[in-house]
Amino acid sequence: MPHIDPSSEAFAKVVADAKTMSGPIRMINLLKFKDVADYGDVPDPAGEGAPSTGAEAYARYGRVAVGEIATVGGSIFYAAQADMTVIGPSEEDWDQVAIAEYPSRAAFLEMLAKPSYQAGIVHRVAGLADTRLIMTSGF
Numbered sequence: 001m002p003h004i005d006p007s008s009e010a011f012a013k014v015v016a017d018a019k020t021m022s023g024p025i026r027m028i029n030l031l032k033f034k035d036v037a038d039y040g041d042v043p044d045p046a047g048e049g050a051p052s053t054g055a056e057a058y059a060r061y062g063r064v065a066v067g068e069i070a071t072v073g074g075s076i077f078y079a080a081q082a083d084m085t086v087i088g089p090s091e092e093d094w095d096q097v098a099i100a101e102y103p104s105r106a107a108f109l110e111m112l113a114k115p116s117y118q119a120g121i122v123h124r125v126a127g128l129a130d131t132r133l134i135m136t137s138g139f
Contacts, residue, residue, distance in 0.1 A: 002032075002130040014135070018105035023137055025105055026077055030132040031096040033058055037126040044126075055095065057127030064120030065100075072111045074102040105135075 006014075033054030037044060045060065046052040066076060082094035102108045111117055 002128075004125060004128050004131060006133070014105060015109065018109050021137070022104055024139070025102050025108060026136045026139065027100045027102070027108070028132075028134040028136060029096075029098040029100070030082070030094045030134075031058065031098065031128065032093070032130040033095050033127055034129045037123075039122065039126045042122055042126075045123075052126070054127040054129060057123045058096075059127075061120045061123035061127065062098075064117065064123070068111050068114055068117040068120075069100055069102070071114070072102065072107040074100060074107060074111070077101040 034057075035054060037052040037054050037057035039045075039052075039057070044051050046056070069075060077099040079096070079098040082097050085093055102111070
């Protein structure tokens with residue numbers, strides 16, 4: 001079963017922790033793209049030509065996200081192509097790994113709430129086949 005959005009329980013924990021926990025966090029993103037982006041009822045930004053790939057759709061989201069991460073004092077710590085899963089289920093192969101750094105959980109939540117960030121999510125959903133988002137702290 002693919003995972004694209006956090007469960008309500010996981011998101012509630014992030015919100016609760018943001019009230020009591022300070023310090024920077026890094027979000028590890030494991031990304032698997034769809035072969036063809038699925039924009040549903042929204043027109044594909046590629047226009048009348050060939051439909052967008054999932055990677056192209058996610059890159060549109062990435063351009064929005066990188067700008068919004070910066071507005072809350074964060075940055076992209078690392079991003080690279082994923083070559084192979086060495087330890088883990090063989091069916092969990094990933095296309096890309098990205099690590100975003102935020103000054104705090106509160107900054108991460110602030111970014112998520114921005115209408116300008118929310119506007120880019122259509123591309124994220126259109127492009128992702130599956131993902132994992134792992135929050136880290138204490139570095």
